[in-house]
Amino acid sequence: MQTLQAYIHDCLQPYNQATLHISDLSIQRGYGIFDFFKVQQGQPMFLDDYLKRFYESARQMELPVPLDTTELKEVIRQLIQANQLPLSGIKMILTGGYSESGYDIGKPNLIITEQPLTLPDQTIVTNGLKVITHSHVRELPEVKTINYTMGIRLLSNIKAAGAADMLYQQNGIVSEFPRCNFFIVTRDDVVVTPDKNVLSGITRKNVLQLARQKYKTEERAVTIADIAQAKEAFLTSTTKRILPIVQVDDLVIGNGKPGEITNELLADLIALEQTQL
Amino acid sequence: MQTLQAYIHDCLQPYNQATLHISDLSIQRGYGIFDFFKVQQGQPMFLDDYLKRFYESARQMELPVPLDTTELKEVIRQLIQANQLPLSGIKMILTGGYSESGYDIGKPNLIITEQPLTLPDQTIVTNGLKVITHSHVRELPEVKTINYTMGIRLLSNIKAAGAADMLYQQNGIVSEFPRCNFFIVTRDDVVVTPDKNVLSGITRKNVLQLARQKYKTEERAVTIADIAQAKEAFLTSTTKRILPIVQVDDLVIGNGKPGEITNELLADLIALEQTQL
Structure with missing residues (x-):
């Protein structure tokens, strides 16, 4: 088996040996940020968008x-060169660094890892997902913290409910999944995604741009009542692209099957990714 | 300089060499819990209370x-024996463990460290602290997560305000500091501490017990208006014991000096600690 390389402590090292001292503020206080992008055929997808968000976080x-x-970018290039993976995800973590007090920020540790990536199973795209809701708003939704x-x-609640993921809502207004953004398509073909308390997903942004070429789009509050009326629903993420949602709690979306516009946007997204190669 | 020992990967090792692989869920996702207690003259203070909370978290x-x-308890005994510190704090961290997926919980890593402890400067006890408020409720206030x-x-906001700490409030109801509990003493000598959205501090519990022997005590909602009317205010924590608070934002508490009951409770707490030796 190939030994993957990772970037840590200012150089490439075998991933297996990549460690942090326990005084790091990620271990002591869960303090850090990260970002994650896809690499296809050696090409990072939408890299500038991801790097911009990383620096902003x-x-x-x-x-x-x-x-x-x-x-x-040069380190990322070297890492891709070293690992030679056909399809991968690169994760950049920036921690609070080694902290003498165990509370104050130190000199941040930058870790960059590359792992093989598996795209979602085609059966999920064909059948769609059931998700549950949970009353919660993330502490700093706009920032990609490691929290x-x-x-x-x-996770055990999701599993117990036989669901695939958990959609955060508060007072009936939904926001996002822990790792994905949420969209609905209304009965009159408007593509809608929540505007508040969400991470600015790069796939979310790309999907909005693609949808805008064919449909009306809106970024606004999305309620449980909106979901009940929706024709289609889907989630977006870097690794999952677009996955149809066919049920939210007990609400069956539309006819209970993945929607046409959802599938169309997925095809458009895959085509857009090709332009990055 | 003495090399301190730490407990990690099932044995005592030099603290300097204590590391975790970067796949640990604390580094990847800020996922873990901890607890912290004081050791005086080789004796852990109120150990059973801290261990109970640790297992509950x-x-x-x-x-x-x-x-x-x-x-x-046996590992803690060995660590204290190895390090021979006159006054120390022992921190137990339990992380989400090495996670292959970078998201699912693995086999938790248990880390126990002991560091020399410095008690708060006497000038703080004499002069009291200024604190600011911030609108926030912790995600899981009852659980001692590493988040x-x-x-x-x-921290930089606190510093910029020339304050010592930041008291969380929401809609005018205060809860706790990031690492300390909050108390007020009313004009008619009732010792009051918030009951909701707070960590069950062991020092908070001890101070409530001590206060109950001499005064009326209440665990209830504490508002900014209550603070404006209060005669005294103080915070409690394992390392800080009791520290008087003389100002909250622009509100000067009482006559702007540490209160009598605050000082009395501090003396009682120090006496209670002696019973643990």
Whole structure:
């Protein structure tokens, strides 16, 4: 088996040996940010968008990034070159660094890993997903922090409900999944996605742009009542692209099958990805 | 300089060499719990209370603790024996463990460290603290997770305001500090502490017990208006014991000096600690 390389402590090293001292603020206080993008045939997809968000998350959390954009791109290039994976995801984590007090921010540790990526099974695209809702708003939804306390703690709830994921809502207004954005298509073919308390997903942005070429789009509050009236629903994420949602709690969406516009947007997204190669 | 020992990967090792692989869920997703207690003259203070809370936090986060109470106490004894510190704090961290998917909980990593402890400066006890408020409720206030995203991110705000700490409030109802509980003393000598959205501090519990012997105590909602009317205010924590608060935002508490009952409770708490030796 091939030994994957990772970038840590300012150089490439075998992933298996990549460690942080326990005084790192991610271990002590869950403090850090990250970002994640897809690499196809050696080409990072929509890299500039992901890097922009990464630097913005770092800024919001007062973490200086040790590399500038040019240096970071060069490291990413070297990592892709070293690992030679046909389809992969690259994750960049920036932690609070080694902290003597265990609370104050230190010199951030930058970790970049590359792992093989598996795209969602075609049966999910064909059948669609059931999701449940949970009353919660993330602490800093706009910032891609490493804090997934709620999402991971409730994995067993999702499983117990026979669901695929958990949609956050508060007072009937839905926002996002722990790792995906949410969309509905109304009965009059308007593509709608929540505007508040959501991470600015790069796939969300791409899908909005694609949808705008053919349909009316809206970024606005989406309620449970809107979902009950919707013709289609889907989620978006870097690894999952677009996945149809056919049920939210007890609400069956439309005719209970993946929608036409959902499938059309997925085809458009795959075509858009090709332009990055 | 003495090399401190830490417990990690099932044995005592030099603290300097204590590392986790980057696949640990604390680094990947900020997922873990911890607890922290004081050791004086080799004696852990109120250990059973801290261990009970540690196991309860672990249970709430679906993390099995690899050691039972008896085994954990034995490791703590060995660590204290190895390090021979006159006054220290012991921190137990239980992470989500090495996760292949980077999201699902693995076999938790248990880390136990002991560090020298410095008690608060006497001038703080004499002069009291200024604190600011911030609108926030922690995600899972009852669980001692490692998530301090908000507290650490706003350290610079606290500093800019010339304050010592930040009291969380929402809609005018205060709860707690990132790492301390909050108390007021009313004009008619009732010792009051918030009952909702707070961590069950062990020092909070001890102070309530001590206060109950001499005064009326209440656990209830505490509003900003209550603070404006209060005669005294203070915070409690394991490392800080009791520290008087003399200002909250622009509100000066009482006559702007540490209160009599605050000082009395601090003396009582120090006496109670002596019973643990």
